Amino acid sequence: MDSLYHEKIRKAAHEVGKVVVGQDYMVNRLLIGLFTQGHILLEGVPGLAKTLTVNTLSKVLDLGFQRIQFTPDLLPSDVVGTMIYNQQKSEFEVKKGPVFANMVLADEVNRSPAKVQAALLEAMQEKQVTIGETTYHLDRPFLVLATQNPVDQEGTYPLPEAQMDRFMMKIHVDYPSKEDELEVMRRMANMGFSAEVKPVLTTEDIFEIRNEINAVKISESLERYIVELVFATRRPSDYGLKREAGYIQFGVSPRASISLNLAAKAAAYMEGRNYVLPEDIKEMAVDVFNHRIILNYEAEADNVSSKDIVNEILNEIPINS
Template sequence: MEGDTAAIGNRLKEVREAMASVVVGQQALIERMLMALLCNGHVLLEGVPGVAKTLIVKSLASALGADFSRIQFTPDLLPGDVIGTRIYHHRTGSFETERGPVFANLVLADEINRAPAKVQSALLEAMQERQVTLGHDTHRLPDPFMVLATQNPIEQEGTYSLPEAQVDRFMAKLLVDYPAPDEEQTILRRMARPAPSMHVEPVASLEEIRQMRAALEQIFMAPEIEQYILRLVAATRVPASCGLEELQPYIRFGASPRATIYLALFARAHALVRERDYVVPDDVKAVLHDVTRHRVAISYRAEAEGLNSERLLDRIVEQVPVNGT
């Protein structure tokens, strides 16, 4: 499979089709999640309750034959509830390691912004280092290891905002929207019963995912595409340097160098799922919002005028030239 973009595209299509037996719609979201998995990145999911965030993640794990765990973040959660702890046995006089739910291939951190900072930090450190230290022992996390954290964009009472430095560790922020009317009718017919079917058959393996990652490294990116990525990221920091002086008052700070790296990786994954072995400008444009929407901080003036990062990124995509001229 390594290097065969058509075969990889077909396998990923089979995963999406298997998930469609349970998940109605949300195909673009599922595709982006698979892309993040290929890039070895983590995802922040934002959507109101009841739009199937948990179902999608669980179905993805089933389709890949991967271990899945869900952590419900609450204000009284402790770091040990996430990463595990050391338990002392009085009779034997020894400690035993009890691993936490973070030891899974796909981890759903539900409503991550409801837990205090020390719990968020424990999870995010595991995301960054891909290992957990309990006592004097270091335990490697599974491979693949992917965290999908959710947050509610509406209800903010009793929540703790994620610091920008921690948000920056998520490769992509994906928005989970309401289904279309015809999709919601299908959901009604399929799920409005006492015991709806939620089973997804495994159609791919984790070993295949690791092979696909190796193929991702072979996707060609021309120097001109690299320069285009650099111009886009620079425009989120100092728009005036790219001829976008009118946007400067609306941005407090822009995307970090990590965004540059992730934008290149995500663009490669976008090309791969479309069965191409090279990146085109449209790949970069397609993933720019996913990679940078949570990395661009808007000013108070932007908020007062009803602007958000989505609209600012739209302007940047429209006005930053592909060829640099």
């Protein structure tokens, strides 16, 4: 299967590459999130072009973009909006916040307290917000892309589990390769460097791509494989995963199975197929599961990450179980 939209997707990735070097993996996951209506959490040290990539992608997709810098003094009304009094009309009016955009970048989302982070919950899950006594539907498509820094923990607040679960995937953004680093250095050391990107995909294209992804077939055996992977995080002892059982406090939620199904179908579509392979599920499982598995203190003491746990589960659970 190779439709008109596959060529547009390739062109979109190429346009982003004019500005951002060596982050193909991140761009791929951002597109998958957009095409499947799944919010994305980006985690990585500063300087890895997370904000630049999201900003550039919004231009390539010709979507409305808003960036919210999360700080300790941010208020919920700064995110969703508030009621203001119009003295000329002697009445209250609604001033909509930056969440009213197609792509919302929540930069350093863990730097604001829980009540501000909670302001995003209704928007992320219901695609709507309530201001005063009125509920407003958000623009379509709507995607929240959040960034957080795993190293600098001073002045940060951990995201509530309920909000973490709303993110379809958590992407670990890594350092560039030597060649990519060299190219970045050459570009940025040239103070006259600038790259213009062209809009490639329209809103109508995105909705059509969603319809095509929805038509991608997944067999019942692979659906059951996803369920087995999910249950292996909840009851690892039942699957002979004694080591993992000693580290997992809570397994993944039902949202994980839904997200993995959608992500696998999108991954197959991006490869030009209208059917899902086991490799598609394995490729997406780490990004879908890693932020949903809650580990105990023993895992932290033994320096075991949720990514390690997911990889062990993928190695141990057979496809035809």
